[in-house]
Amino acid sequence: MNLDDLEDLAAKYRADAGDHDTEVRVCLAASCQSSGAQPVFDALSAGCDDGAAAAPCKVKGVGCMGLCSAGPLVAVAAPEAALEAGVIYRDVSAADAPDILASTAPGAAPVERLRCPSDMPFFARQHKIVLQNAGIVDPNSFRGYVMAGGYAAMVQALTEMTAQDVINEVTASGLRGRGGGGYPTGLKWSTVAKMPAGQKYVICNADEGDPGAFMDRAILESDPHRVLEGMAIAAYAIGANKGYIYVRAEYPLAVERLKTAIRKAKRSGFLGNHICETQFNFDVEIRLGAGAFVCGEETALMASIEGGRGQPRPRPPYPAEYGLWGSPTLINNVETYANIAPIVSQGGDWFAGIGTDKSKGTKVFALAGTIVNTGLIEVDMGTRLRDIIFAIGGGIPDGRAFKAVQTGGPSGGCVPEAHLDMPVDYDSLKTLGTMMGSGGMIVMDETANMVDVARFFMEFCMDESCGKCVPCRAGTQQMHGLLERIAKAEASRADLELLEELCDVVQATSLCGLGQTAPNPVLSTLRYFRHEYEEKLG
């Protein structure tokens, strides 16, 4: 199969899908489902079948549209049109179905009472590459993905490019790992590719454990084929024939949709043996996590896939050399894989033109906490924090003042008001004492108590420490105890000094990322909000 054949296939699918001018999209991702999107979908579908709609239209369940706090969301748009080009409705209930269907008639006015302006900054200021299909294609439909241009990058790579060509494009793109570390993806791929031929593995890290981060879940629930396509391209580039997706058991809907996607891709010959009639074989298996944060660390993740306790081991050797069952292994995050197909289709240079000097492309962030628009956004690297929080996020509700934004989860830190004009990329956040992490952003208003926030994260790290190395196992326990005493105003100045010393020791001597970064929330709140600690000292 070549690109022309794929285009013919997409055309055939379009012809089969029938003629309709508009489609009514209902968000069926986890957040909207919890707000009651399923009854809305059922009511719209039933109404459409009964002929309540004025024009030929189709009701379609789609993935995340982004504005989770306003769910359930419904959009009325032309087939395959972008989200902003349509009419978006918020807080829809099943009773609104007849009105929405009536509004699809040619010339009919939109239902103003439910309308969410699609030109508001939340939608208008985003730049969607990873989330290009989210909220537009049906995640359970293989055909929908192909009609939206899916699998073209994979077919192109398999039929027109060598493995080295693919790696060259990814290297030229400047893409860096989206899981938090920011390691150059092209370099990682070429390291694994250079290992002697033999059994190699591709792993997708979907163990999104950072509290307050839900980007990977939304990508998997909205566009699972995009991730599979990225993994298949990676496998082709490094010479692997087997892949694993390690996904949290806390995300049942994402697991369900991934399973469906794998089954349908296999049945259509886009996964499995002789993919698209080429010599390339690639099979993907899902492995469930069981609620251990440390399994997001790559060596712990591999131990868990092998069926053991998810404990990390010292590196080197890196997984690229000695990974799953001792074979060279490529591990990337969900969002990294989701970036691959556009890079292959549109070229590495195109991607390198987006973003900042050292951080290319876009980043998906999950906005949460005390902010008006909670949800998922994708912006260019280098967007200012202030724009993300106040323009796109809509600022702080209830007239309260902004205090800090926490990024990077338990490994990150808090950024105060004074630094909000900093363009966001991997390096700028590091200079502020926090990190990109996987992309969770939790906004806190003036009522937040920073000692309490630090204690919260330390409790998290203490619970999640796997217990293998002493600095992390004992250090987090001691730091938590000290923070508890400070929070209760029972601590002395010597306790604060001890806390700072412990932070240093744990950071320098822990075995894996969890321990090495566990002191970050304390250090960053001490850096910007030291007075809050000192006020509590006796």
Added chain:
Amino acid sequence: MQRIRPDLPSTDKRWKLVNATMRRNGYAGHALIEALHAVQDAFGFLDEDAMTFVADSLDLPLSKVYGVATFYHLFMLKPQGRHACVVCTGTACYIKGAGALIEGIEERFGAAPGETTEDKSLSVLTARCVGACGLAPAVVLDGNVIGKLGAEALCDRLEQEIAE
């Protein structure tokens, strides 16, 4: 020589589900976590019989099975109540008052996180972020996410569920 697989622990049909999962993975030792998930899905928790059966079937030492079962937060070694209420204690929910929910539940039902009420009607658990930050504070009641409820409203809802 083919190893002889152990007999099912009892005639309970749920063991067949567990066995099917292990068979699908070729009784491979690395599918241990899958097997334990299957046991927990079928029975709600892992007891010694179940762990011994899984260990024998996969040809693993019982110590390894126990080690894995206790390492992961999701595996329960004690029977759970008829209803399970998981309070999300992720950052976003924490900021929006997950602590008050836990206190409220403990006050009304007398069960702290990790405990089950005496009449076995309700188990209270916590989770580190269920990824529903847009609905903070979020609670997962018997698999359904409920969001944006205060402690009072949540407890009323729980009582209603238990009564049904």
